[in-house]
Amino acid sequence: MPALIRAVLAEHMKKDGNFFSMTFRNFAIKKTCVLLLILLVTFVQGLHANGRALFEEAYRIEKTRPERAAVLYRQALDAGLTADLNKAARWRLYFLCRSQGWYLEAYETLKTVSHKASIEDSLMDDIKSQWGLRRQSFLNYAKIARSFKKGRSPSESDLSALRAIYGEGSNRFRADLDRWLKEQGQEAVSVQLASGDKNLSDAEAAIRTASYFVDRNDPGKAREALESVLTSDRLSRDERMRILYLLGRLERLTDDGESAVYFRMAANYGSGNERQRQMALAAFSLYRDGLSEQASQLTVHIDATVIDDAGMKLFLDVVAADVREDADALARLRAREKDLRKQRNSFLAERALMILERRR
Numbered sequence: 001m002p003a004l005i006r007a008v009l010a011e012h013m014k015k016d017g018n019f020f021s022m023t024f025r026n027f028a029i030k031k032t033c034v035l036l037l038i039l040l041v042t043f044v045q046g047l048h049a050n051g052r053a054l055f056e057e058a059y060r061i062e063k064t065r066p067e068r069a070a071v072l073y074r075q076a077l078d079a080g081l082t083a084d085l086n087k088a089a090r091w092r093l094y095f096l097c098r099s100q101g102w103y104l105e106a107y108e109t110l111k112t113v114s115h116k117a118s119i120e121d122s123l124m125d126d127i128k129s130q131w132g133l134r135r136q137s138f139l140n141y142a143k144i145a146r147s148f149k150k151g152r153s154p155s156e157s158d159l160s161a162l163r164a165i166y167g168e169g170s171n172r173f174r175a176d177l178d179r180w181l182k183e184q185g186q187e188a189v190s191v192q193l194a195s196g197d198k199n200l201s202d203a204e205a206a207i208r209t210a211s212y213f214v215d216r217n218d219p220g221k222a223r224e225a226l227e228s229v230l231t232s233d234r235l236s237r238d239e240r241m242r243i244l245y246l247l248g249r250l251e252r253l254t255d256d257g258e259s260a261v262y263f264r265m266a267a268n269y270g271s272g273n274e275r276q277r278q279m280a281l282a283a284f285s286l287y288r289d290g291l292s293e294q295a296s297q298l299t300v301h302i303d304a305t306v307i308d309d310a311g312m313k314l315f316l317d318v319v320a321a322d323v324r325e326d327a328d329a330l331a332r333l334r335a336r337e338k339d340l341r342k343q344r345n346s347f348l349a350e351r352a353l354m355i356l357e358r359r360r
Helices: 003-061 066-079 083-100 103-110 117-131 135-149 156-168 171-183 187-195 202-215 219-227 237-254 259-269 272-288 292-299 310-323 327-335 347-358
Strands: none
Touching: 003 066, 003 083, 066 083, 083 103, 103 117, 103 135, 103 171, 117 135, 117 171, 135 156, 135 171, 156 171, 156 187, 171 187, 187 202, 202 219, 202 237, 219 237, 237 259, 237 272, 259 272, 272 292, 272 310, 292 310, 310 327, 310 347, 327 347
């Protein structure tokens, strides 16, 4: 074969080799991209599916468990939703917060969706009617609240402005502000506002102050705060219940062993879900002190569906499985076994695992 022809063939083979090599590489790259795209779509669909399940559960329990529903709506939004469901979740959360009188949360949620000015005006009318706050006062409160949520300590100017707003608002506003501050870990601010508020009753100021010190594991100052109202004969049923509840918590802090008595007494002054919660606390104190049968006698009267606290639900299952050998409770404990083994130094987790070992 002439040298020229061999050279031409060699050049063509080289080009063909490069072509096939490039084609193969391009194919591999495209295939990888397609696989990544499929994985991404699957992942997003999984997120949307999880978000949708949370949304549907929130919608289902809105009327019976509004606090839990609000949490689930927020979790659904964080998990990811389709555009339509995302919008629906935000509106559902807005209307839920507004219907419950959580106007700060309602306002913050409303800001995340497109809406007519009349909707915000209507919300401001509710705030004026129920909280006694003028529009500008509420907007100042919302601005201060955003700075609290960022985790920084409030400045003196913020506290001064908040005191003015606190004094302007109704008792309903003060109660909701107290709730919100505690949720943000700002109990100290709540105590400062309550102690300087002439509109609060002595009992209410004492209860809020004592609650703050109980949360801070300072039983001495908590008892000191309550001393002035313990002998009062002008306490409302709600105030009596809350004081007895705090005394029960104080007993648990000092290990005097009488906490169950106070929780049961508090339950007598409570009603509805609050009564159920106080009964559960009394039962827990009995169970922890080794009085399983007595604890069981209390828990059989508790409706677990109205208990939001996961730890309290676990406690009810532990007692039911331990004392009454309830098969359903035992099954729920088995379903949680993996998570229970991760909870170190937990009285209930250890007791649940002991029950499971005993029932194998």
